[in-house]
Amino acid sequence: MILTGVLLAVFGLGLVGWFAARGRARLLYTGRGSMHSMPAYHGWHMALWILVPALLAWGVWSAIMPGLVEGAVFADPAAASLPTDPMTLGAIVSEAHNLASDPSATAFNPEARVLVEPIRAAQARFGLIGALLVMVVAIAGGGYGFTRIRADFRARTQVERAVMALLLAASLMAVLTTFGIVGSLVFEAGLFFKDVSPIAFLTGTHWSPASTMGANINDNFGAVPLFWGTIYIGAIIAMIVAIPLGLMSAVYLTQYASGAMRKWLKPMLEILAGIPTVVYGYFAALTVAPMIRDFAASMGMQNPSTESALAAGLVMGVMIIPFVSSMADDALAAVPRAMSDGSLALGSTKSETIKKVLLPAALPGIVAGVMLAISRAIGETMIVVMAAGAAANLSANPLASMTTVTYQIVQMLTGDQEFNSPKTLSAFALGLVLFVVTLILNIVALRVVKRFREAYE
Amino acid sequence: MTDTKLTARNVDVFYGQKKAINDVSIDIDNGIVTAFIGPSGCGKSTFLRTLNRMNDTIAGARVDGEILLDGENIYAASMDPVALRARVGMVFQKPNPFPKSIFENVAYGPRIHGLGSSKADMEQIVERALTKAGLWEEVKDRLTDAGTALSGGQQQRLCIARAIAVSPEVILMDEPCSALDPIATARIEELIDELKESFAIVIVTHSMQQAARVSQRTAFFHLGSLVEYGETDQIFTNPREVRTKDYITGRYG
Ligand SMILES: Nc1ncnc2c1ncn2[C@@H]1O[C@H](COP(=O)(O)OP(=O)(O)OP(=O)(O)O)[C@@H](O)[C@H]1O
Numbered sequence: 247m248i249l250t251g252v253l254l255a256v257f258g259l260g261l262v263g264w265f266a267a268r269g270r271a272r273l274l275y276t277g278r279g280s281m282h283s284m285p286a287y288h289g290w291h292m293a294l295w296i297l298v299p300a301l302l303a304w305g306v307w308s309a310i311m312p313g314l315v316e317g318a319v320f321a322d323p324a325a326a327s328l329p330t331d332p333m334t335l336g337a338i339v340s341e342a343h344n345l346a347s348d349p350s351a352t353a354f355n356p357e358a359r360v361l362v363e364p365i366r367a368a369q370a371r372f373g374l375i376g377a378l379l380v381m382v383v384a385i386a387g388g389g390y391g392f393t394r395i396r397a398d399f400r401a402r403t404q405v406e407r408a409v410m411a412l413l414l415a416a417s418l419m420a421v422l423t424t425f426g427i428v429g430s431l432v433f434e435a436g437l438f439f440k441d442v443s444p445i446a447f448l449t450g451t452h453w454s455p456a457s458t459m460g461a462n463i464n465d466n467f468g469a470v471p472l473f474w475g476t477i478y479i480g481a482i483i484a485m486i487v488a489i490p491l492g493l494m495s496a497v498y499l500t501q502y503a504s505g506a507m508r509k510w511l512k513p514m515l516e517i518l519a520g521i522p523t524v525v526y527g528y529f530a531a532l533t534v535a536p537m538i539r540d541f542a543a544s545m546g547m548q549n550p551s552t553e554s555a556l557a558a559g560l561v562m563g564v565m566i567i568p569f570v571s572s573m574a575d576d577a578l579a580a581v582p583r584a585m586s587d588g589s590l591a592l593g594s595t596k597s598e599t600i601k602k603v604l605l606p607a608a609l610p611g612i613v614a615g616v617m618l619a620i621s622r623a624i625g626e627t628m629i630v631v632m633a634a635g636a637a638a639n640l641s642a643n644p645l646a647s648m649t650t651v652t653y654q655i656v657q658m659l660t661g662d663q664e665f666n667s668p669k670t671l672s673a674f675a676l677g678l679v680l681f682v683v684t685l686i687l688n689i690v691a692l693r694v695v696k697r698f699r700e701a702y703e
Numbered sequence: 704m705t706d707t708k709l710t711a712r713n714v715d716v717f718y719g720q721k722k723a724i725n726d727v728s729i730d731i732d733n734g735i736v737t738a739f740i741g742p743s744g745c746g747k748s749t750f751l752r753t754l755n756r757m758n759d760t761i762a763g764a765r766v767d768g769e770i771l772l773d774g775e776n777i778y779a780a781s782m783d784p785v786a787l788r789a790r791v792g793m794v795f796q797k798p799n800p801f802p803k804s805i806f807e808n809v810a811y812g813p814r815i816h817g818l819g820s821s822k823a824d825m826e827q828i829v830e831r832a833l834t835k836a837g838l839w840e841e842v843k844d845r846l847t848d849a850g851t852a853l854s855g856g857q858q859q860r861l862c863i864a865r866a867i868a869v870s871p872e873v874i875l876m877d878e879p880c881s882a883l884d885p886i887a888t889a890r891i892e893e894l895i896d897e898l899k900e901s902f903a904i905v906i907v908t909h910s911m912q913q914a915a916r917v918s919q920r921t922a923f924f925h926l927g928s929l930v931e932y933g934e935t936d937q938i939f940t941n942p943r944e945v946r947t948k949d950y951i952t953g954r955y956g
């Protein structure tokens with residue numbers, strides 16, 4: 247509690263420091279050129295010296311304090327009578343913590359009550375120590391900062407450096423998170439591959455991770471039907487919808503639409519991209535899938551399932567249209583006007599020019615856009631969860647129910663799951679495959695786009 | 704001997720509200736080269752583009768007045784601008800070969816217009832166009848190379864070959880040498896001189912020397928108006944208008 251309060255105090259001190267330092271610097275200011283940095287920079291420099299060390303101290307203390315509290319509580323005579331079994335002990339301690347912060351909470355273990363007082367006492371003690379420490383650091387930092395205020399002190403340069411450090415830290419954050427995610431994926435997938443051979447996983451055609459039958463666990467983790475479902479829905483059916491429609495709308499928008507028309511149509515198309523995927527999901531499941539089922543029945547199919555690759559793929563295709571269209575739009579716009587002028591001046595019509603000059607010239611950019619679109623489509627989860635089904639079918643029939651990598655990941659990780667079973671861990675292996683494929687698609691696509699851009703610089 | 708190929712009567716061109724060409728009337732003859740000169744922004748390119756209706760492709764551009772090709776109004780409703788551009792070809796300031804092979808660049812126009820039905824016919828058309836453009840000897844062994852891989856001067860001659868390949872009656876050239884070095888320029892000038900036997904040629908240029916070297920007639924534009932039009936020799940040695948004289952002697956910016 248007190249630690250939260252001290253944060254406010256530190257920021258208050260920072261504010262005070264800002265004004266104090268600026269005031270002090272102003273006294274030194276005797277005219278243009280008399281100081282290296284304007285007084286406000288001295289203010290910022292001072293505020294940084296107060297805030298940065300104090301916040302670091304606060305962070306460190308917040309990290310080590312729970313350990314210190316724990317130690318103090320176990321050293322308390324009240325803890326002597328607790329059971330030693332780590333599972334029960336853990337439960338009791340966490341209940342005691344809940345009770346300490348909220349006395350009305352219910353406790354299943356009566357022993358927890360005993361610990362409440364020691365916990366409160368330890369928290370109060372260490373909280374106070376921490377608060378004092380943070381304030382001391384803040385004041386010391388501020389004091390040091392204040393002594394540096396002189397006419398020739400380069401506060402502006404220092405502030406500039408601090409800004410750069412802040413920006414660097416922000417970008418490192420994203421990079422480190424990515425590394426963390428990849429690391430955990432690789433680690434967990436590694437555990438999975440201890441149980442299941444990678445070859446069987448990547449080439450097997452039978453997927454039933456839940457079944458316990460079968461002498462060989464390898465036989466139940468053949469992921470090919472999943473890969474096939476993913477490709478069939480995301481890279482084939484969805485693209486059959488998205489490529490022609492996206493391309494044609496891009497051609498219309500860049501080549502034919504009047505300014506007013508474009509002003510209306512482009513935002514409309516972008517709305518498509520803004521619809522949450524879960525909305526597409528229930529559109530697929532509640533509207534498109536039943537229509538397709540009825541159609542399948544009318545075609546004489548026996549017991550058509552409500553879920554079908556076609557329903558998921560069609561809706562996913564619609565979702566991807568704005569993506570393909572905006573990439574194609576960029577690619578077409580990057581083709582110099584001189585190209586189409588050259589063709590028009592030879593007496594070709596607009597559509598001949600588009601077909602024979604513009605589209606071929608924009609092709610690399612369009613291909614790259616399609617690759618990015620595919621990588622989005624195969625990573626898409628909501629639509630397939632709602633409309634594609636769970637059956638791991640290896641079929642070319644678009645009316646059949648199919649499952650995808652993302653769908654299975656959701657299946658493996660939701661509900662009550664025992665951790666560390668091959669079934670749960672398979673989600674990470676699937677995630678790793680998906681990640682690698684998407685990464686390759688993205689890298690190749692960006693390369694292509696870059697080449698293409700250079701060609702017309 | 705000369706006869707009139709193109710006639711413009713009281714032509715105005717507007718970009719939106721802005722008038723870029725003001726009441727221009729001019730006769731352009733067959734078998735000679737006509738040069739358009741004038742300070743930057745005076746409307747040379749704009750007027751040139753009215754002659755094959757390339758202005759139609761610019762949003763907001765509007766043309767008033769009459770332009771006759773062999774006595775036929777090219778802005779009449781019955782005139783198909785696409786068919787017109789096959790008769791009045793154009794070469795641009797910056798060489799703009801398509802990102803296709805040299806052969807395909809030249810074959811592009813004939814294909815569109817259904818010329819050269821057999822492969823042999825097409826090869827003949829391409830060879831003839833490249834020969835006329837003075838490029839055949841340099842590229843005959845590499846026809847499948849990309850047109851964009853040629854040097855700037857070669858690219859421009861490729862663009863001329865491309866325009867010739869559809870057998871136009873008039874060729875419009877908008878500063879065709881401004882992106883080229885003097886040797887490539889000399890090469891194109893020679894070519895223009897040869898081509899005038901078969902086509903009416905209109906060339907926009909910023910170079911007085913070029914206009915004097917290649918053209919038989921010269922038109923001087925200023926602020927959207929045609930100031931003076933006459934035999935090139937007369938314009939350069941004995942201009943009637945003060946503004947023309949100032950411009951060709953370099954007294955005008
Ligand atoms: N697409 C356009 N939209 C609007 N105004 C234009 C357009 N093209 C040209 N103009 C204007 O019309 C006038 C004539 O331009 P034009 O390009 O014909 O001049 P130019 O004589 O060819 O000049 P330069 O020698 O620099 O090529 C200029 O004032 C120009 O700003």
Ligand SMILES: [Mg+2]
Nearest residue numbers: 747748749877
């Ligand atoms: Mg011009």
